[in-house]
Amino acid sequence: MSIVHHLDDATLMGLAAGTLTPALAVVAASHVTWCPQCRQGLAAAEAVGGALLAGLAPVPIEREPPALPVAEPEWARPQPAEATSSAGSPGAVSSSELPPPLARLVGGSLDAIRWRPLAIGIWHHRITLDGKDSGELRLIKVSRGYGLPAHGHTGAELTLVLRGAFQDEIGRFSVGDAADLDESVEHRPVADPDTGCTCVLACERPARFHGLLPRLLQPLFGL
């Protein structure tokens, strides 16, 4: 896999901050698991979070530290690095043609997907995400030489190629490439005439305020 098209820096920052809508986060995280360059990029963005966390004014905790059993049972004992891996997450797929964040949602193989026709030469599979304002996430399969109609976007659209390739005004996108488009872009993607193209595609819905609780508008600036 030689990846040419990467995540936008603003998307990396959003992924690191944990503020992307879930649909976008799945696709961004999927690209990152395949792309060493973006993995490094994400680490740099996460360092921002680390530095800011370290610089926050501490708020006293009103509880004792959680009890750590004296005779540590197995579950509480820090696990040796080599014994961890996928054991913890039930949906984890170890060897898969799909990146883990996506495989957790749809299984490890595109061949097992139940496709629904969308238009001539185009199939899709909608992936349900929990929660409000999660955005839209779907797999799209386009037959050789077929294309999507020209379209713009009302919000961010993020596409990751899983099989084959497509071509649009921006360039050629093959397996692992991410098309990270904002609302200003219009394009008409066409699937490769030899391979066709299967992608995962996330669209953002108009985002609402994002917070644990309705927040006060409190600009709190400065480190």
Next chain:
Amino acid sequence: MADLLRRVAEQAEPAAFRELYQTYGPRVKAYMMRCGADAATADDLVQETLLTVWRKAALYAEDRGSIATWVFTIARNLRIDRLRRELPWQELPEGRLEEASIDLPADEALYAKERQTRVGAVLAELPDEQRTVVMLSFVEGLSHSAIAEQLSLPLGTVKSRLRLAYQRIRESVGDLR
């Protein structure tokens, strides 16, 4: 600090854990509250964060970032998880650590420390307008659209400020791998 985590990881040492808790707990609490949690919820999330640190201490790899960064990613994931149960990507950044090599070159720890120092310095020197969007994003947990709304700016402006800030960060740590 890294040594503290090693004592947690290798010896499962409660005293070392307590020290970590005292250093990071109150900051994680501050983070959760800035993201909109009330004090009791924030206390819950602090406990969960630090218990995760305890359980996963052995997965921490110094070449991947400072301890503060690692704790941040755990706290961030728990915040998102609380926000939307079953969010599918929540495991990623910790999962990344699972690939960590066990024998690290000796200078990796230095890199992590140096990286954090430099990132902190860059953040302190950012123009106010960039620092504001970075703070709202990382500390308040606001989406880019929500930041645009709050500051009455076009979304594109918010994103370009984040990109500019990010590029400075990248440049400052570029020679550290």
